[in-house]
Amino acid sequence: EKKHLFAGEDYFLSILGLDALPGLLLAFSHRPKETFPLILNFGATELALPVAHVWRRFAAQRDLARQWILQWPEHTASALIPLVFTKPSDNSEAALLALRLLYEQGHGELLQTVANRWQRTDVWSALEQLLKQGPMDIYPARIPKAPDFWHPAMWSRPRLITNNQPVTGDALEIIGEMLRFTQGGRFYSGLEQLKTFCQPQTLAAFAWDLFTAWQQAGAPAKDNWAFLALSLFGDESTARDLTTQILAWPQEGKSARAVSGLNILTLMNNDMALIQLHHISQRAKSRPLRDNAAEFLQVVAENRGLSQEELADRLVPTLGLDDPQALSFDFGPRQFTVRFDENLNPVIFDQQNVRQKSVPRLRADDDQLKAPEALARLKGLKKDATQVSKNLLPRLETALRTTRRWSLADFHSLFVNHPFTRLVTQRLIWGVYPANEPRCLLKAFRVAAEGEFCNAQDEPIDLPADALIGIAHPLEMTAEMRSEFAQLFADYEIMPPFRQLSRRTVLLTPDESTSNSLTRWEGKSATVGQLMGMRYKGWESGYEDAFVYDLGEYRLVLKFSPGFNHYNVDSKALMSFRSLRVYRDNKSVTFAELDVFDLSEALSAPDVIFH
Numbered sequence: 001e002k003k004h005l006f007a008g009e010d011y012f013l014s015i016l017g018l019d020a021l022p023g024l025l026l027a028f029s030h031r032p033k034e035t036f037p038l039i040l041n042f043g044a045t046e047l048a049l050p051v052a053h054v055w056r057r058f059a060a061q062r063d064l065a066r067q068w069i070l071q072w073p074e075h076t077a078s079a080l081i082p083l084v085f086t087k088p089s090d091n092s093e094a095a096l097l098a099l100r101l102l103y104e105q106g107h108g109e110l111l112q113t114v115a116n117r118w119q120r121t122d123v124w125s126a127l128e129q130l131l132k133q134g135p136m137d138i139y140p141a142r143i144p145k146a147p148d149f150w151h152p153a154m155w156s157r158p159r160l161i162t163n164n165q166p167v168t169g170d171a172l173e174i175i176g177e178m179l180r181f182t183q184g185g186r187f188y189s190g191l192e193q194l195k196t197f198c199q200p201q202t203l204a205a206f207a208w209d210l211f212t213a214w215q216q217a218g219a220p221a222k223d224n225w226a227f228l229a230l231s232l233f234g235d236e237s238t239a240r241d242l243t244t245q246i247l248a249w250p251q252e253g254k255s256a257r258a259v260s261g262l263n264i265l266t267l268m269n270n271d272m273a274l275i276q277l278h279h280i281s282q283r284a285k286s287r288p289l290r291d292n293a294a295e296f297l298q299v300v301a302e303n304r305g306l307s308q309e310e311l312a313d314r315l316v317p318t319l320g321l322d323d324p325q326a327l328s329f330d331f332g333p334r335q336f337t338v339r340f341d342e343n344l345n346p347v348i349f350d351q352q353n354v355r356q357k358s359v360p361r362l363r364a365d366d367d368q369l370k371a372p373e374a375l376a377r378l379k380g381l382k383k384d385a386t387q388v389s390k391n392l393l394p395r396l397e398t399a400l401r402t403t404r405r406w407s408l409a410d411f412h413s414l415f416v417n418h419p420f421t422r423l424v425t426q427r428l429i430w431g432v433y434p435a436n437e438p439r440c441l442l443k444a445f446r447v448a449a450e451g452e453f454c455n456a457q458d459e460p461i462d463l464p465a466d467a468l469i470g471i472a473h474p475l476e477m478t479a480e481m482r483s484e485f486a487q488l489f490a491d492y493e494i495m496p497p498f499r500q501l502s503r504r505t506v507l508l509t510p511d512e513s514t515s516n517s518l519t520r521w522e523g524k525s526a527t528v529g530q531l532m533g534m535r536y537k538g539w540e541s542g543y544e545d546a547f548v549y550d551l552g553e554y555r556l557v558l559k560f561s562p563g564f565n566h567y568n569v570d571s572k573a574l575m576s577f578r579s580l581r582v583y584r585d586n587k588s589v590t591f592a593e594l595d596v597f598d599l600s601e602a603l604s605a606p607d608v609i610f611h
Contacts, residue, residue, distance in 0.1 A: 178194070277296060345386065
């Protein structure tokens, strides 16, 4: 059946209620992702087995499956207990895994009550024995055979921590068997033990070779465990390499695999994977991929009790810069050091303090042991710093634009004392604000190289313990204060990472403020490429002939003509300005209702391209 045949489930459910359950089950079998939020509202034994199958097999929907099982424990138990004692099959394994979840979450008494309804004393005792199995005893009744692409002798082998020896061929076969136990993203516990015996980087290399072989074999869905192994064994290098593939897959018609890749990044136990996930959410060409990455990040943030912005703050890596020797690279006879420019790009200097145009190449007279290690470390630092800065700097400029504020404790930990972020922290002017007035600048200061807070006269100041800290907006500062800070930055040769003191500001005339339509750019044109660039300044390209800027309860709508197709963009095509209006509750209102700072930030981008 085609997907469109299952559209509108929510409408029919609102009218028919439980009478729509057969149709809902059919729709769920074809479109679980779209239908699952509706299923959460229904407690029905008919739903228990389909949900249990999702819990067993589909990692991307596991959170929703878990939520349904725990929300409807009696329905789950009533439907699934009989299946546990049937012939070993996918159904019996899915049923047992769902019941084990209930047991582990404290529903043992309910399970016993439901089991006793069969009026046989041996039902509960047999079920309890299955539920109490140790982690090492939990594996499928039927172990799948090795696929045709399984040739581990040809791949990088895991090496033992104790003696650096590669594992044997027999051990590789056992590892493969344990990997094939994987169900719905849940790995056999023996693999966790394996991680304690083997060098992490060798396990990561083995997993990447396995994943590569799976891809070359056509990525068969039944052997998806070969893909999921990256989430168990992958390291920071794996996260980077997988991200490269994820970004390319939508253009190759592999969008579903890209989403699975996002899930694997989420499951990896390292912050670099989450950094890559955030990078995808900001930089991917595919809009659906960006949205999916943002959804995964939202789940991670909620699990940590943070907003997405707060999570992103905490995911900036140190890049090893807390080590005093991190920026020194020893090639033997040659020595190199790294400094960072205003855009956080690493700049390489030799021992004569001569700037290098590129990463140095190995030479015959370099130390054969030190030089390759130093070169690999230098390349890794350059690659990571470049990618992190591409996310960090736009995020900080967005924080300026959207009035983000931090507690003093967070400001210290995330900016002042962070080995990498402090490099940009010292290039900005910061402000102190009261909790209830986010635009009321009490003090402006910079962070000196030694970590001191200094005012525009370069005098040390103290910050109150209850202070809220933000990046100061030029409209919040007096002209004298802006001039003093500009001179101070010039004296110290400090280059800001983006326009702050010299930021473009747009103030409306009194007549424009009382109007509901801005006409100052009538008769002006801009290219499609220039319009698309406004997406990095907070504007969204939601329509063929309009861009939208979200200001909470207000929306700015910029219209132009003739419009363009977002799927077939001619970046040089000219678009003529038509109008710019502000709406609240879909009704046009005057610009006077808007905050002058927010409006200036919103209008700065169109003011540039239509000026």
